[in-house]
Amino acid sequence: MKPLLFSAAFAGCVLAGCSMEPTYQRPALPVPNSYPSSTGTSATPVLGAAPIDAAETDWHAFFRDPVLQSLINIALNNNRDLRVAAAKMAEARADYGETRANLFPEIDLQGYGGRQRLPAMSQQPAAGLLGPIQNNRNTATTFNTFQVQAGLTSYELDFFGHQRSITHESGKLAEATAADYQSARIALIGEVANAYLSLNADRALLQLAQQTDSAQQYHANVMHKAYNDGGVSEFDMRRSQTQVDAAEVDVQDMQIRIAKDMDALAVLIGEPVPSSYDTPHTWQAPLLTDVPAGLPSSLLDRRPDIVAAEDRLRAANADIGRARAAFFPNIALTAVLGTLSGGLSNLFRAGSSAWSTGLSGSVPLLDWGKNESELGASKARYGGAVAAYEGTVQEAFREVADDLAVRDHIEPELQAQQELVDESQRVYAISQVRFKEGMDDYLATQDAQRSLYAAQEKLVSLQLDQAVNQVNLYKALGGGWREMPAPTAGNNAARATAQRQSATVSQ
Template structure:
């Protein structure tokens, strides 16, 4: 009995060697071999280490930000869902792969039946008994043309795609927490600047009011000075609201409250980020998880073509069992009680109104769609990195020019105030100097935030944010769960 089942399983394995999955060919990357060059870009430099290998603890220097990122990696719900999706797709793969093997089950049953005299042929009531014990295979498909293996390959590639999606989610989370934190710090600096500016405006208003009382300043001067105070109060309310909303956004990303023991934040003007090597566009194909996920989806679509092709060919299913049968329990395992059954079934498609052809066409179209999506993911990555490289060079120039502009406005403000107080210039010139200085200081903070945000986005675009430590410092990336086949 057991030998016959073993022989059947071996025969099935031998016959299941055919696959109709098309040979996979990786599409050519539809981007240039080098990143753009020009006035907006700094000269290309050789990279000793890929940006994706630089751990986020080395890239972000602010200890407070490092603690927030660590908190988010533990508590963020989107990341938790992405990790659970990996487990879900792993389970689906295991379910699909199980169809490659016969499902062997044991069964025992017993029955007793009384037949009344009027219903029996002998005119007497009878009692019949029957007991059985069997070991069998139920509806096992011989995978002669690789249909089941194609579906198994599709499930496996979907699982791999979910792993890359989890990596992409983590990288996006690290960048999102960093950008939210820096926005929070920028708004706090803008709030502090506004509070200091409001104090200066109020002091200037008091001085103008005294001058108006003794007839030195006109009512128009006093009214103009008051407009600066009220405008600063508007800005104060705006940035107070922004700081509160920034905290709420950061709390959502963390998945928990902002830690009370957070280290003191470094100012935006500090050295908050490491320098990033850009490398070559070809490196994105191996390091960007969204590109890798798109390629796994493409391979899954390619495997589906094999399953659609196999549907054109006959399929054979086997049902077999062997065991013992006896009218009494005591004789169930005695000699001469053996029984067996073998019921092969073959299904040959003859006419289906074009359904199989349409299914094959659909699977090919789906593959073409996935090719386009894969190519688009490469183009998007190339564009994001190119934008980041352009931002790096131009923001350096813009920030230096903005610092010089702030210094010039500070000189203008000091001179205008002195000349107004001694009566050389009108109040209008002094108020103009006040407004320009405040605006220039706000723009400097905003430009610094934009520069930092662009560097973080470049780090994300290059595939960074997956490792906690750089490779030379013993990386400790989270490992994707391994598949359990049985």
């Protein structure tokens, strides 16, 4: 037993050997320190402002509509794409567990029992690692062999960090898939919200189209009666009917769009949309809390897709350590302890114990450039991972900057459009009065009706754009944002302590 314990202790000691991995350094973010301002110039970060934590917060705090919350809950439970992402995350974690197990000796218990016949003048080892050499010089021999052995075989002593680099790489890839799952989850929440908003906007447009259709039908009836009485020409009567036809086309088009919206939403939530669902009266109300001013671009550090890209970069860095370790000797340990006997009844009696231990090693002498090529490929993969990480950061920065630009300009556009709708309603009301009093022909009333309908359509479209912009900011900022308490002497000290502890853990 002592040799086995000694071997296991020795194996544990070498686990703390050297590593061939390069020291990881995060690439500098290839983006400005702040997002562009609404004037198109670079905004100066607000010094001394309350820090922002971009970690994903409870999405219920941002999506306040109870119907939308219900739909998001259903989607998080049923969506098939999210299930695929969860399965990949579980698979990656299992792979990491399997790889990590290779850092420790695997001890097996084996048993063997057999009967052999050796001819005269032969020499042959008995079965099993502990079996002795059998010599038969004069006559054939028949014998039994029984053995029980426990130990480890060919355990790699990781002097140069080969297995540790592989394990580190696998762990970072597992973390990347976890971040991928988080990205998929945030994207799904945003897609459900956008589909919900589009459905509500199309239902609002359907109501407008139906109201316009009713108004046009009323005026067409008036014109038809006037034509029968000889008060208007056939041209005017026919023209009024074309407005009815156009309005009916819009009604049917909106119904088609609503049907498609319902189908898209059903796919996202993984089941038919509940029949009790109805359009809320204030569907265009803000869904999210407002984004604080002076938003720093460092928020992108917490976006799941950027976290995943950096995890893959760290994995590529660990892979370089694996490739470098291939240039150094590979040393393996074998240690077995057990019992051996020619009879089953004597297998566990005194004197039947046996043990074996040994070291084996190999070092590459002539591999025709194989290891050198593998190292070059590993470094090239690291360079690609750096470029992928920087590209992910740049794309994330662009998404946030675009959404902030929309937020800065859509509010005044909405106000102007609302004023246009109000003025169009007044013009339409006046035109109806003037038509009834005979001051204008019906063409002026039709023009006023068309202008009002177009202005109302545009207003609904802008309201949808504003709400979708808030959802897109939720996704672009990695699942939301929340303001932290302003820094004080007390929490500054606590933050410094937490940073030191984090640095100690990482080392």
